[in-house]
Amino acid sequence: MTVSTDRPATEPATAPTGADGGDILRRTLRRHAAGVTVITVPGPAGFTATSFTSVSLDPPLVSFYLGATASTAGAVQRADRFAVHVLGAHNAALAERFARSGTDRFSGVSWQDAGDGLPVLDGVPAWLTARVTRCEQVGDHFLVIGEVRSGGGPAEGPALVHHDGAFATAVSLTSSTAM
Template sequence: MLRRTLRQHAAGVTVITVPGPAGFTATSFTSVSLDPALVSFCLGTTASTAEAVRRADRFAVHVLGAENTALARQFARSGIDRFDGVPWTAAEDGLPLLDGVPAWLTARPTLLRQIGDHLLVVGEVDDGAAPGGDAPGSALVHHDGGFVTTRQLDRPGR
């Protein structure tokens, strides 16, 4: 019942990476606080990347756009080298930063807690960029079991 109900909840798609390199597609990313700047995500405790996330002293969140659908699919697959053919650079500490995404941020974990069958990770943001600037494209969203894109209905004053 819960899974069927939550299929109707649209969620932004991200790829989260940690040194190793390791990474996975996530729709559980959210902002927690602006002051201090905190973000969070959840990951299944049995996921292939769970141990790498537990050990990581930093993580990156890559916000995906409609043009990143193949990237989202690749990082959602199990049993493959998710970084194969993906352009990325390593930060000084080995943190993978993916190329060609609309926005990214890096954070240091401040809380890791098992909640049910998932690991909740909260991190304090230490860097970020939106290479696409203020001209946003279509966001990549997960809804009803598949990837969809957004269309702006209105744009309130900024």
């Protein structure tokens, strides 16, 4: 084994005495950079989420989680479809707007009706729409899974990420696109 001398060795971090699993999870996930999205449903209703992920390519399924006590939880539970908007670095203000509770998140925001009451936000690098295939409570959150129906956007510019309690941008370290 080779030890790098570029930086000092540190002891593994340990949880403070008395920390519960929720505190440990919260503190650990602050170190995990996550892509920032805005999820919208008919109503219109929407919220900022970092829990968006792909589930399957065949069939094309995606998912997200939403806190059961969130102001948009009822609208999401009633929805039979949703849109996911992948945000770019230039969308930080949009992410902050949709993260605020108790405000009209759509006020002053440019969006289009997908033809069925589903709001699709303008000016985002990428978006997709999905039909809800499953919505169930898991712990203190709702898991929502949907089958992708449509999508678009220019897919340009650096991604907006959330890391250590703040919005940041992703920077490519290599030219490889393989994961």
